[in-house]
Amino acid sequence: MASHGAERLVVLGDFWHGAEGLTPVLIQAVDGFAQRVPTVLVLGNHDRRIHPPDLPLEVVSTAWVSGPLTAAHEPPPPGAPGFTLAGHWHPAVVIASRAGDRLRRPCFVRYPHALVLPAFGGLTGALTMRRADLARQGAQVAVVGDGELHWLPLRR
Known part of the structure; x- marks a missing residue:
């Protein structure tokens, strides 16, 4: 720090x-x-x-x-004033290759009013977020790889 x-x-x-x-x-x-x-x-x-x-x-x-x-701890409802950093959900997304390989990774979920942070602990569990739902909500999603954030495309 x-x-x-x-x-x-x-x-x-x-x-x-x-x-x-x-x-x-x-x-x-x-x-x-x-x-x-x-x-x-x-x-x-x-x-x-x-x-x-x-x-x-x-x-x-x-x-x-x-x-x-x-x-x-918990993200605010959509339209809440200001900007909130939150946890609680331990969000994750599934990344699939064209060959059918699938990888589930912790992710950051960015809304206009909040950023929900992932959990990286071995015993924390995760809530798999559906990318289409996130797109409909106007969210952006990023995963960590090779020491940096990678923003993922979302399709409705």
Whole structure:
């Protein structure tokens, strides 16, 4: 984060999936990181059920606002004011080759009012988004490959 000049980390919810995952090693790592970098945790559907130990986190229940940008766990409805960064869906798309090969990849979904971020953890799961539906909604989709974003064509 320091190499990118980041001043703060904002976690878009579900930092903890279950209380059994709050191991002493993880708690120590989060504490050490949050001591160096101001960290905001927007509570997600899993975080709300867990009471983590006292950590130097700014915890907010639904959204964290900085100027015109809102950070939330769940994406807002279409037409919401401002612009929101959100998680929760863990979006993914299927990419198919002409030969019939299929690859399911985490993706970023960009709407006029929001950017839904993917999850890259091995245990997070994903919601496969239909590209035709996304096109009808006016969305754009990007996947990460070779260290960069690749915007995918969407057909209605």
